[in-house]
Amino acid sequence: MKxxxxxxxxxxxxxxxxxLMAGLTAFIALYPMYYILIxxxxxxxxxxxxxxxxxxxxxxxxxxxxxxxDSKMWRTYRNTILYVVPTTILMVITSxxxxxxxxxxxxxxxxxxxxYLLIPxxxxxxxxxxxxxxxxxxxxxxxxxxxxxxxxxxxxIILVRSYFRTIPDALVxxxxxxxxxxxxxxxxxxxxxxxxxxxxIAVYTIVGIWNSxxxxxxxxxxxxxxxxxxxxxxxxxxxxATINGGDDQLGGRRTDASRSG
Amino acid sequence: MREEKAAVIRKKKKIGKNIVKENILIxxxxxxxxxxxxxxxxxxxxxxxxxxxDYAPGAGFFGDGVKWVGLKWFRRFIxxxxxxxxxxxxxxxxxxxxxxxxxxxILFALLIDQIRHIRYKKFVQTVSYMPxxxxxxxxxxxxxxxxxxxxxxxxxxxxFGLPRKDYHIDSAAFPWIYTATNVWKGFGFGSIxxxxxISSIDPGLYEAAKLDGANRAxxxxxxxxxxxxxxxxxxxxxxxxxxxxxxxxxxxxxxxPATYNVADVxxxxxxxxxxxxxxxxxxxxxxxxxxxxxxxxxxxxNKISNKLTGYGLW
Numbered sequence: 001m002k003x004x005x006x007x008x009x010x011x012x013x014x015x016x017x018x019x020l021m022a023g024l025t026a027f028i029a030l031y032p033m034y035y036i037l038i039x040x041x042x043x044x045x046x047x048x049x050x051x052x053x054x055x056x057x058x059x060x061x062x063x064x065x066x067x068x069x070d071s072k073m074w075r076t077y078r079n080t081i082l083y084v085v086p087t088t089i090l091m092v093i094t095s096x097x098x099x100x101x102x103x104x105x106x107x108x109x110x111x112x113x114x115x116y117l118l119i120p121x122x123x124x125x126x127x128x129x130x131x132x133x134x135x136x137x138x139x140x141x142x143x144x145x146x147x148x149x150x151x152x153x154x155x156x157i158i159l160v161r162s163y164f165r166t167i168p169d170a171l172v173x174x175x176x177x178x179x180x181x182x183x184x185x186x187x188x189x190x191x192x193x194x195x196x197x198x199x200x201i202a203v204y205t206i207v208g209i210w211n212s213x214x215x216x217x218x219x220x221x222x223x224x225x226x227x228x229x230x231x232x233x234x235x236x237x238x239x240x241a242t243i244n245g246g247d248d249q250l251g252g253r254r255t256d257a258s259r260s261g
Numbered sequence: 262m263r264e265e266k267a268a269v270i271r272k273k274k275k276i277g278k279n280i281v282k283e284n285i286l287i288x289x290x291x292x293x294x295x296x297x298x299x300x301x302x303x304x305x306x307x308x309x310x311x312x313x314x315d316y317a318p319g320a321g322f323f324g325d326g327v328k329w330v331g332l333k334w335f336r337r338f339i340x341x342x343x344x345x346x347x348x349x350x351x352x353x354x355x356x357x358x359x360x361x362x363x364x365x366x367i368l369f370a371l372l373i374d375q376i377r378h379i380r381y382k383k384f385v386q387t388v389s390y391m392p393x394x395x396x397x398x399x400x401x402x403x404x405x406x407x408x409x410x411x412x413x414x415x416x417x418x419x420x421f422g423l424p425r426k427d428y429h430i431d432s433a434a435f436p437w438i439y440t441a442t443n444v445w446k447g448f449g450f451g452s453i454x455x456x457x458x459i460s461s462i463d464p465g466l467y468e469a470a471k472l473d474g475a476n477r478a479x480x481x482x483x484x485x486x487x488x489x490x491x492x493x494x495x496x497x498x499x500x501x502x503x504x505x506x507x508x509x510x511x512x513x514x515x516x517x518p519a520t521y522n523v524a525d526v527x528x529x530x531x532x533x534x535x536x537x538x539x540x541x542x543x544x545x546x547x548x549x550x551x552x553x554x555x556x557x558x559x560x561x562x563n564k565i566s567n568k569l570t571g572y573g574l575w
Contacts, residue, residue: 010477018375025369026388029449032403033391035413053413094294101291106280113291120298122502122556125305126548127528128535132311132318133304152297182286211396214510218536229398233514236402240517 040064072223076231083146083227084209090151091205092198099160100186117154127218134219145219146227150209156201163197164190312546318539334546343530351526354512355504357440363500365444366451367493371481373452374459386456389449397446401514404442405429430519439515439524443508454496455489462488491572498566498574502559505551527551 039047043058067073101107102114125133130149139145167190175185213229220226312335315328338344369389376382392400407414408428419425428434466484475483509528516524527547535544559574567573 014477015375018372019378019381022372022376022381022385025372026385028445029392030388032407032445033395036403094297097290098294101287104283104287106283107287108280108284113295116295116298120302120306122559123306123552124302125308126545126552127531128541128545128548129305129308129311130301131536132308132541133301137300148297149301152294152301154298154302157294182283182290186290207394211394211398213396213398214513229396232396232398232402236398236405236514239402240405 073228073231075224076226076228079143079225080210080227080229082143083150084206087147087151087209088202088205090147091153091156092202094152095156095160095201096186096191096194096198098157099164100190102157102161103164103190104182117157121154131218140219141221141225142219143225146209146216146225150205150212150215153201153205156204159201160194160197163194167193309545309549311542312549314542316542316545318541330542334543335550337543338547338550343525346522347525347527347530350523351505353436353523354439354526357436358443358508359500359504361440361444362447362451363496365448367455367489369448370452370455370459371485373456374485375477386449386452389452391449392446393450395446397511397514400442400446401511404438404515408434408438429515430517432520432523435516435520435523439508439512442511442515454492458489458492459485490570494566494570494572495574498559498562501562502555504558505555 035053038052038054038056040063041056041059041061042052043060044062046052046057098117102110107113124130134140134145134149139148171189171193172185175189180188211229213227213233216227216230217233220230223231313329313331315330373382373386376385406412409415410425410427412428415425415428418428428438462485466488467480470480470484506528509526509532512524512526512529513532516529531544531548534540563573563575
């Protein structure tokens with residue numbers, strides 16, 4: 001009996017070690033975030049020494065007060081939301097329309113479209129040609145520069161298309177026999193059934209746009225339209241400059257910070 | 262009889278007409294997406310021609326004023342002062358990332374698979390995804406503040422007997438900081454894919470292995486890992502293709518001129534010289550060179566994978 005159990009469950013010591021390793025991994029993932037939280041809640045004199053490890057030392061909400069009163073930060077929040085909302089909506093629409101087209105059975109030229117989608121996944125013009133294109137399109141220094149290039153994704157099209165493939169043909173045929181056209185089939189069959197995958201790509205897009213800063217640094221030279229992450233980056237650079245005090249090691253970064261800010 | 266035939270032909274024609282009509286409609290629906298892809302993905306590819314020109318800002322890609330210079334910029338890049346440093350840094354950073362960034366999610370998925378307690382497993386998994394959702398800017402800020410002279414990680418290092426210093430501007434530490442940050446941010450999210458592959462492995466295989474007397478490690482080695490082979494192969498091929506395009510967004514946030522000698526990669530170099538200094542043709546040539554090598558590496562890795570495992574991208 002005992003022998004049988006050992007075969008099934010394995011060595012209990014190993015089991016304990018594995019559980020501990022999983023716990024340690026969770027701790028490594030979680031603790032840095034927790035540490036930042038307690039540091040931000042501690043009184044500045046304790047926070048400055050960075051010797052706060054388990055719980056906040058001397059509760060002080062001063063840091064949060066500064067944030068709440070910072071009108072510049074609220075503007076960047078507004079900008080980020082202005083970029084996230086339309087981009088996400090457009091992303092769901094463009095991905096759905098393209099994926100739907102590709103899943104229509106009597107589409108002609110599907111091979112060509114597939115090739116057309118495949119090439120940019122392996123090859124791209126890169127940073128400079130894109131930058132020149134955006135400048136030529138008049139999108140430099142325009143909030144649209146954060147929305148238009150980000151509101152489609154070939155990867156998402158493929159994701160939605162493979163989800164659409166799981167919709168039974170019989171359902172689509174039934175709708176067609178009942179006289180539904182291309183548009184009605186999309187509206188009454190694919191859209192209601194595709195909701196889970198729309199949610200997935202919407203979440204990906206929201207997280208992606210919320211956290212992005214590089215595109216904004218390239219195309220938005222004025223603070224007026226800069227998103228939150230770029231503002232945070234500026235704070236980071238200022239903080240680094242303070243950390244490093246007199247030595248001018250950050251000279252290069254300061255110039256490009258002043259350029260972006 | 263003839264009337265019947267005529268009716269069939271009429272019907273066929275009608276269906277044909279319908280298909281044409283439907284196709285027009287379908288294409289109209291796909292048009293906005295296809296157009297966006299054309300403008301923002303294909304035109305920049307076409308813009309690569311400036312790497313063979315003396316491109317003047319504001320000019321068109323073709324036309325009268327264009328001065329074709331052949332491979333001048335490529336030659337300048339390859340013979341340039343920074344070429345070996347850039348290639349070395351890119352290879353070191355990507356190599357470390359290939360070693361740890363690709364294996365960490367696999368190992369974590371294997372570890373998680375061994376946890377039988379469902380709630381504990383869910384907790385560990387959920388926590389592990391969280392770093393992925395923090396923005397790179399914030400992560401970089403955290404990393405830098407942890408690694409200053411009195412930061413928490415520096416405290417930890419000094420506890421283990423390492424010297425106390427500003428690790429965030431230390432050249433020797435940079436590749437490890439970069440790799441650790443990447444792994445920390447991505448291991449949990451990256452493991453989702455592997456976990457779903459593991460859960461799709463037939464439980465009967467484990468039963469059979471157990472009956473044959475396989476212990477836990479042997480089950481992992483002979484059942485779980487072979488079941489993950491195709492996904493691991495595909496991920497490795499993709500990672501090989503990205504070897505020359507390291508995560509320059511994170512590097513831009515973490516590096517300082519003090520660490521340029523180990524941190525400057527082709528992506529960051531392109532940003533500084535191209536965007537900040539306006540050397541468009543030169544940096545486009547550098548970028549094109551990188552993508553070509555990356556493409557060749559993907560191709561090679563795919564070929565090798567096809568030979569060894571039978572799986573590949575194409």
